[in-house]
Amino acid sequence: MSSAEARTFAVPQERKVVTALPGPNSLALQARRLASVSRGAGTLANIYMDHGAGAILVDVDGNRLIDLGCGIGVTTIGHAHPAVAAAVAEQAAKLTHTLFTVTPYENYVRVAEKLAEITPGDFEKHSILVNSGAEAVENAAKIARRFTGRRALVVLDHAFHGRTNMTMAMTYRPWPEREGMGPFPGEIYSVPISYPFRDGLTGEEAAERTIDYIETHIGAREVAAFFAEPIQGDGGIVIPAPGYFARIAEYCRDNGIVFVADEIQAGIARTGTWYSIEHHGDVVPDLITSAKGIAGGMPLAAVTGRAEIMDAVQPGGIGGTFGGNPVSTAAALAVFDLIEREDLLGEAQRVERAIVDRFSGWVDRYDVVGEVRGKGAMFGVELVEPGTRKPNPALLKHVLKYATEHGVIPLDAGSWDSVLRLLPSVVISEALLDDAAGVLEEAIESFQGVGETGIVPAS
């Protein structure tokens, strides 16, 4: 199967809004939620979902919404994929838990074997499986420090690496992820990235700026690891200029620094390749973190990399009770199989062509759209104040509010909350993308300018 039109889905792949959004059943659930759920779990749209298929979510009022976000890039293969559901059900009936570090099982080994095969690099690779992206990043930091015996962790400006204490400190912006939640661990240094839309530098120039910062603020011999999202997700779909990562990887190699690609959002078929670092030429990371799209929505994450680095940790130094559990690994094996059997890398490339065709004209059409950029099914639209490069967060709030009220769910991103983020399933049809684009155009055209509020807080 190679085109979205040839697929069949349990839910019609069409938007259908039958109530106000949120509808009455969502509003009733929202009232219960406010009485029971922490306000700290903020929500983009208080529309409660019941089921889904492909690129459509169906809410508790019977509305069909176009999902352009996949729960932040998780359901890349489409919602509630029958192959994943079957793998989960079968495994759940057989064995749900032993703890791999007490008595192991084959699924864990099979996922590690597959990760060694699909990650870049022609050398022996080993993996550890954990539960969440943040846990993977934090383990990569531990492993790199153990291997190098060094202290400093370098991260890029605008990075997002998670919400544990360590990964909060590795995350760029103070609000909302960090505020009031310190103290944070030390020895984490944020360095300038290559952000072509904002800095106008070539990849080589930006890499020299990054390297100069490390040399003058930290010292290369102190650096255990350099963490980078090859395509930043929450940071605003920032794609460093060509040549940037080649130079950074070379610098890391020359200085004994472990180069870690955080592929949690951009990896696993999302950008039309297995891993997004493949868009940066022949750059081979030492370690790679995977999560989000890896198991069709089941919790699973991994650190994969050079065997000598991964094996530097003493037995018992990394791990955890639920990591790589039998059911999540069964789901991941089903996802890997689907990506290959249904050519989902090709599907992500099809989505890229469709988005470029349908959305890139916005730059000429709207003076509030500065750039449309992305790879595969991972795009960002820079919203700016008319005719400038100044971020326009008020417009993004308006667009999100308008879109969710009209049955389309996009995402926000960017350090200034001004990048409209699109992470649809790679099985989304051209017709759905076209319909969603129309709604987003109405949203942009209906923006009045000031005093708009959009991201509906839980309270």
Ligand SMILES: *Cc1c(COP(=O)(O)O)cnc(C)c1O
């Ligand atoms: C989501 C994300 C994380 C954190 O993953 P969680 O599963 O939410 O802990 C880390 N890095 C990147 C690039 C991400 O997108």
